[in-house]
Amino acid sequence: MREGGLHVRKSIDGLRSGSFEGDPGVIEDVLFAAALVTPAGEAPRRGAGLAASVVRDAALVWRDGLIVYAGPASALPPGLEVEATDELVVHGAVVPGFVDCHTHLPFFGWRADEFEARLAGRTYRDLQGGGGGILRSARLLADASDEHVLDFCVPLAEEMLAHGTTALELKTGYGLSVEGELRQARLARRLAAEVPQTAVVTLLSCHAVPEGYERKEWVETVCTEILPVAASEGLVDAVDIYVEDIAFDLNDLARVAEAATAAGLPLRCHADQLGDSAAAEAAVREGARSADHLNHANTAGVAALCAAEATGAVLLPVSTLFLRADPAPARDLVDGGAAVSIATDFNPGTSPTLSLPEAIGVAASLYRMTPGEALTAATLNPAWVLGLDDSVGSLERGKRADFVVLDADDVAMIPYRPGHNPVREVWLAGRRVA
Ligand code: NIG
Ligand code: FE
Numbered sequence: 001m002r003e004g005g006l007h008v009r010k011s012i013d014g015l016r017s018g019s020f021e022g023d024p025g026v027i028e029d030v031l032f033a034a035a036l037v038t039p040a041g042e043a044p045r046r047g048a049g050l051a052a053s054v055v056r057d058a059a060l061v062w063r064d065g066l067i068v069y070a071g072p073a074s075a076l077p078p079g080l081e082v083e084a085t086d087e088l089v090v091h092g093a094v095v096p097g098f099v100d101c102h103t104h105l106p107f108f109g110w111r112a113d114e115f116e117a118r119l120a121g122r123t124y125r126d127l128q129g130g131g132g133g134i135l136r137s138a139r140l141l142a143d144a145s146d147e148h149v150l151d152f153c154v155p156l157a158e159e160m161l162a163h164g165t166t167a168l169e170l171k172t173g174y175g176l177s178v179e180g181e182l183r184q185a186r187l188a189r190r191l192a193a194e195v196p197q198t199a200v201v202t203l204l205s206c207h208a209v210p211e212g213y214e215r216k217e218w219v220e221t222v223c224t225e226i227l228p229v230a231a232s233e234g235l236v237d238a239v240d241i242y243v244e245d246i247a248f249d250l251n252d253l254a255r256v257a258e259a260a261t262a263a264g265l266p267l268r269c270h271a272d273q274l275g276d277s278a279a280a281e282a283a284v285r286e287g288a289r290s291a292d293h294l295n296h297a298n299t300a301g302v303a304a305l306c307a308a309e310a311t312g313a314v315l316l317p318v319s320t321l322f323l324r325a326d327p328a329p330a331r332d333l334v335d336g337g338a339a340v341s342i343a344t345d346f347n348p349g350t351s352p353t354l355s356l357p358e359a360i361g362v363a364a365s366l367y368r369m370t371p372g373e374a375l376t377a378a379t380l381n382p383a384w385v386l387g388l389d390d391s392v393g394s395l396e397r398g399k400r401a402d403f404v405v406l407d408a409d410d411v412a413m414i415p416y417r418p419g420h421n422p423v424r425e426v427w428l429a430g431r432r433v434a
């Protein structure tokens with residue numbers, strides 16, 4: 001029944017009353033699983049509380065797309081007792097849908113030749129300086145029609161869904177002109193409308209200094225001409241800035257933070273990716289929602305993130321591997337109590353992967369994050385970064401029934417099998433979508 005492609009089951013009401021006639025419009029609303037693995041409790045999770053908990057022989061029950069019960073099958077509350085018949089059983093662990101809180105979609109085109117050039121000894125910095133990198137993706141985007149961009153991006157978002165991503169972030173940052181950035185934000189909103197996932201949009205106009213601008217002049221243009229318009233038109237949900245010696249500095253961060261606050265938008269920060277810019281500490285000081293990358297975060301930055309209430313630490317392990325960069329101080333952040341998330345950083349330059357299972361795999365092997373920690377770091381904590389933790393990120397009563405059925409009953413199988421997609425089923429608001 002479950003493998004047959006027709007995923008209509010009896011509703012609980014129908015089962016209880018015995019009156020169910022097999023109406024194909026009835027959505028599924030209960031399943032039993034050998035294991036349900038989920039973070040629980042208030043977001044974000046930290047330290048020893050980061051690891052997801054495992055419920056063996058579990059049941060998940062939902063109504064109108066919202067979870068009404070997630071826990072041991074033996075403890076189903078009165079009124080929800082259902083027998084675990086074969087058709088209601090899934091053979092694999094049930095986990096929350098993955099939340100990818102750092103991607104650079106929408107973009108257009110790839111840069112595999114830059115990857116090859118780096119293998120031959122060029123560096124990311126050096127390619128960027130020669131007009132490659134971000135500036136090249138900006139030209140590719142500018143030269144493509146809206147329809148071509150969406151035709152390129154929609155299948156990628158669908159591929160993300162097949163890898164279990166049920167909510168994600170989209171960013172600008174390849175528009176790199178006043179009109180180009182607003183266009184990319186509109187394209188991001190269109191992409192969000194065309195895919196089944198929940199998607200939020202971040203304005204990353206301070207991603208590179210466009211040709212023809214001085215750095216300060218571009219920052220002012222962003223803060224006075226782009227950000228206020230994007231905010232007032234409701235095109236974006238957050239603001240990001242790339243702090244790096246080849247991009248923007250701490251004064252620019254402070255200026256963008258001020259403009260984001262004035263627009264009522266949360267701040268994010270690409271911090272200390274290629275070198276130590278003291279950006280992690282500054283991001284905490286500015287009250288950013290997250291500091292991302294952190295490969296070169298210094299001791300003060302790590303300490304600030306471990307103590308921060310409002311600022312999460314977003315690790316991007318695949319871009320670390322892909323750039324052969326120094327690893328981020330992941331264990332120090334986890335053990336020190338930072339609100340750690342893992343994301344793909346999906347983009348054509350530093351992380352052409354869209355798979356959160358792959359990011360979890362690299363986080364386990366490279367960063368020694370346990371599978372249970374990595375699961376929370378790819379679900380509830382990134383939901384908090386995106387401001388979505390009230391509705392998604394964990395399998396708890398009242399949240400939306402966005403979940404994934406794995407092809408194994410142990411979440412350790414996610415990082416244990418690199419290159420394998422462990423996602424067998426994907427459900428959004430209680431409906432199977434992949
Ligand atoms: O997060 N480093 C800055 N931004 C991206 C890369 C963007 C690109 O190379 O196109 C990142 O790694
Ligand atoms: Fe990024």
